[in-house]
Amino acid sequence: MIQRVQSIFLFLITVAMTAVIFAPIWAGQGEGVTATLTATELTIDKGTEGDAINTIAIAIVSGLSAVVALFSLISFNDRMKQVKINLLNAVLIFAVIGLNMYYGYMQGTEIVGENNGKFEIGFFLPVFAIVFNSMANRFIQRDEKKVRDSISGRLRD
Template structure:
């Protein structure tokens, strides 16, 4: 039945992935005012000020470095779509469990990509001691990890209940 508790958690995974796609994941301020680095699901952007000519005072031009992260957005969208698909697989709890396991692997890959981009690629930008600030999109992914674990737990509990009642017949 679609009104089970795991349906709520699977729907919340879908919502969390939508939030992660639309909101920034991380940002870091540089040492000077216009310098800033941003990480979203689609791209990593770093803006720096570069002197126009060495030795001349105070004429700087902002330069922007953009790195496309389409694979991160694709993984986030796949997690959201597979969680949404798992909602309607309520008659086949083994399929729901398998989809939750695949979601857990994809969410782990997403976290690995984000942590690599923020802790290693973003470390060379600005102050190396400053790790930057994680934003709403990052916390939505962490919430999706928790919701996925809870959905998997309730799906397994339902499967155990059904198997126990089949033995009594």
């Protein structure tokens, strides 16, 4: 049911994780070197020559997370199944955060030097998605409690 508040959070997870694929994640500039991380590659520009490191894993895991959130959205009939799906999605989102940290902080700072880079919006979107995921789980569990209370109330009568 789209009118449930957790549906809004699940939709926002889908939007955020899809946006990670298209948004810049990290950018850095050092001595004659500029590096930019997106979900598909870490581009290194050394003035006259350039190089790229394949980071398609970020795009794949982020896209998978968006699909899992969409699947959770349409699984509204079974609330406990939704909670389990959201747990899987939390693992996927943390994997995206880990990949972002690895390619941005570890690989990027190796290229441009320490303290010469900054995280862009694509890094923070998975953090928002984790918050949305926990909020969706909270409201799903609240709905489950209401249903169980109403069933146990009917059984007592």
